[in-house]
Amino acid sequence: MMSNSEWVGYEFRRIGKIGLMTPLLIVAGFGIVAVPMALLGREKGQIANLLSSVPEVYLPIAAGLAAAAIVAREPALDLHLTLRTHYRTTALRRLALLVGWTALASVLWASVLQILGLWTWPEPFLVAQLGWLVPLLWFVSAAALLALLLRSQVASGAILGAVWLFQNLLGGLMLTLDWLRPFYLFGMDSYSPQAEAWFDERYWLDSWLTLGIMALAMALCTVLVLSKSEFLASGGDA
């Protein structure tokens, strides 16, 4: 029987180099994009906006796509049914590692930007970290639940892509409608010091609470579906 923390090393190795490198590659990619922008003479504020949007707009969807792959694929699920550790526990450990790893990359990136004076989110720094944590939890729990319900990694990924694109394209429209406003996932990205008066602490609180409750509800449903590991073992999407 594995000790309480021994699984961490095994699961870390199972993610593999590419999986672990993904958030770092994304962050590095945006760092590289900033170079031609600077060379083309774009304003510092525009570059800082793009770099600051990475933990909120790009890392959560990447983590979500990976989460769908994690829960939809367990090649030895039938074998897993014979183990003392429930598959639910194993899958949740993997999701927790994914969230933790992405969160670490996000907070490090935010800190680097803060040190370089390129961080554009409203103060205080620590509270603003909720700005990426909430979308991260939202995307990961939505992806896991969809992948389990549809029994398909790619279908979950496509729906996630639709949500992400919709929010990116029609974010402005969502912010003008009172009832849709709290469901907007990328509030920090749309923030500017000249923003409208309602775009204040009340808005953030309202939005984080709404999205946080949604994420929690989807996570609970994921746990419930994961408990039915025999159902999961009965095959998947073609």
Next chain:
Amino acid sequence: MRGKTGKNAWMSVAGTASYEFRMQIRRKSLWIVMAIFIAWAVAQFRFVYFQTPVSLSLTQVTAGWATMLQAIVPIAVGIMLADRLPRDRRTKVEELLETLPASSGGRLFGKYLGATLATIIPVFLTYAVVMIYIAISRGEFMAIPLGLLSFAAINLPGLFFVAAFSVSCPVLLWVPLYQFLFVGYWLWGALLSPNGPVPTLSGTWLNPLGEFMANGFFGARTLYANDASAWEGVVSVSLLLGLGALALLCAHGYLVWQRARQ
């Protein structure tokens, strides 16, 4: 001998394509995902179509609907095709397929053709239903042939371009990483304004929304290509199809190299 080889290659393309087509079109998840994307596209078109105060010409409407559909639906097409090649490895049929007389290139192309056509079917059906609605509501039955032409010129090149990369790239890339890059590419290289702070491909002939075709062939107003000539439309189609073919060739080359090393 040469004729026989050619026939064999063609048989392997046709055979693989028919199996892949059926496999993809019978996926329940394909229809669920497409329904979500299509509902969004139709709602957006309905909003724009009924909100526009000036009466639009028929070509404006058919080309406009084609580009609007093209802005949204290729995301679903690209992601739903990303697992087709890795699936052979996952289900452990890859080595079994190697024993068949069908050539590996023919199988790859057949897979691309079959799976892509199946994924495009829901898109085409939606496009056609809206075209029929437009034809009846405006009493202009030219909408049907014009719609078919618009779909072929505006939508198909971009869809085949996206599909070729989605079938090929997962040969090298981890599927979730490819999906992320693809979704990010779509926002950046297709939808982002070329006048914004970030340099993008959306204002070039590589625009996969078919804007150069919509403007160059049909004279429709588009987001980023408003004084395109018909030749620019031809160049855009050729580039999109040519790059797609190049992606498939590279994937084939890589697979052959990988097999030779085993």
